[in-house]
Amino acid sequence: MTTTPKIRLSGVHKSFGPKHVLRGVDLDVQPGESVVVIGGSGTGKSVMLKCVLGILSPDTGTVSIDGTDTTKLKGRDRIDLMERFGMLFQGAALFDSLPVWQNVAFGMMQGRRHLPKAQARELATEKLAMVGLPAEVGLLSPAELSGGMQKRVALARAIASSPEIIFFDEPTTGLDPIMGDVINDLIIKSVRELGATALSITHDMASARKIADRIAMIHEGHIIWSGLPSDIDGCGNPYVEQFVHGRAEGPIRMPVRAI
Numbered sequence: 393m394t395t396t397p398k399i400r401l402s403g404v405h406k407s408f409g410p411k412h413v414l415r416g417v418d419l420d421v422q423p424g425e426s427v428v429v430i431g432g433s434g435t436g437k438s439v440m441l442k443c444v445l446g447i448l449s450p451d452t453g454t455v456s457i458d459g460t461d462t463t464k465l466k467g468r469d470r471i472d473l474m475e476r477f478g479m480l481f482q483g484a485a486l487f488d489s490l491p492v493w494q495n496v497a498f499g500m501m502q503g504r505r506h507l508p509k510a511q512a513r514e515l516a517t518e519k520l521a522m523v524g525l526p527a528e529v530g531l532l533s534p535a536e537l538s539g540g541m542q543k544r545v546a547l548a549r550a551i552a553s554s555p556e557i558i559f560f561d562e563p564t565t566g567l568d569p570i571m572g573d574v575i576n577d578l579i580i581k582s583v584r585e586l587g588a589t590a591l592s593i594t595h596d597m598a599s600a601r602k603i604a605d606r607i608a609m610i611h612e613g614h615i616i617w618s619g620l621p622s623d624i625d626g627c628g629n630p631y632v633e634q635f636v637h638g639r640a641e642g643p644i645r646m647p648v649r650a651i
Contacts, residue, residue, distance in 0.1 A: 396459045398423045398557060398589040399444060404453035405613075406439050413439045415613030416453070426583055426590040428604035429615075430597070432635065432644065436613045437593040441559060444591065445477070446470060457557070478555035478588070480579075482562040484546040486534040493530030496520060496548045519548040522585070523578050540571035544578065551582045558583060560592035564599045576602045597636050609635065611644070 399421040406414040413436045421427045431437050442448040444455050446462060454461045462473055486495045494501075496519055497512035507515070517527045523544040534542055543563070550558055563579060564572035576599050583590045583603075594600055600607055601621045608618040609632050617624075617632045624636055634642030 395422060397421060397456070398425070398458060399591060400454075400456040400459075401440070401444065402454045402456070404440070404443055404450045404455065406436075406443060406448060406450050413613055414443070414450070417610070417613065417615055419608060419615055419618075421589055421591055423589055424587060426580075426592070426603055426605045427608060428592045428594060428600040428606075429608050429610055430594060430600050430635065431610040432595060435610050437610055438561070440610065441561060441591070441593050445479070445559065446473070475553070476556045478550040478553065478558040480543075480546050480550040480558070480560045480563055482565050484534075484539075484542040486542060486545060486549075488534055490533075491530065492532050492534065492537070492545050493517065493520070495534065495545060496530070496552055498549065499553055515552065516548070519552050520545070522551065522582060523548045539566055540574065543567065543571075543575050547575070547578055547582060551586060551588075554586055555588060557589045557591070558586075560590065560594075560603075562594050562596070563592065563603075564594070564596050569598070572596065572599060573602070579603050597638075611635075 397420040401417050401419045404414050404417040417440055429437055429440065439448060443450050446465065450463055455463050457473065465473055487498070493513050493516040496516035500507045500512045500515060517530055520527065520530055525541065525544055534545065537545065560579060564575055567575060580603055592603060604621050606618060607621055607624055608615050611631050617627055617629045619627060624632060627633065630643050634644050
């Protein structure tokens, strides 16, 4: 029996003027699977994620959710799709002007759900507890929190509406290794409890190895390898092995820029 992928990118191309960023990306994410896409800066990770989210439209190719091409969705249909998503942004992206609980509840108080304030606050407190934060943190402003606590709040917001699909954009960036591992554990716990499908992008191999059911590497706008985390070290692909071991020597050449 063939399962329809939760997310499917087929032949996705995206250029910005003469710069070709995505050159035919093909990637499937199965229901309930956690896929992490790795790759260096400028390889197309963020552009790929934005195409899935609908922030950018592919020049050619399709992005499908549950078998439905979403690249042409507009208006109410696009809003309905977005309400099935959760997102943890790279820099947490919390609203400084709102207390923590309102940050977590922001999506629940908007759109079709439009929950009453008291109910939204109660749900926000529950989600904060899921990421290990006590209720009193909800009364603080984001500026009063450490970087690790801000990431926890951002994760609570990402899971607040119990989304079907959660996207993680460099979830451990800016964190020390210990706090990064705490966030990785919380991501695994949250995704499993929700039964969600997860798509992440990162250059942090420790995070990729821990949170992924499957890792894919993007290089020069193509997916050049995909497999289990346990298979990546001896995969035999020189580009992948250079990246995961952080070697200066190899087929990947860093661009030289004038100072």
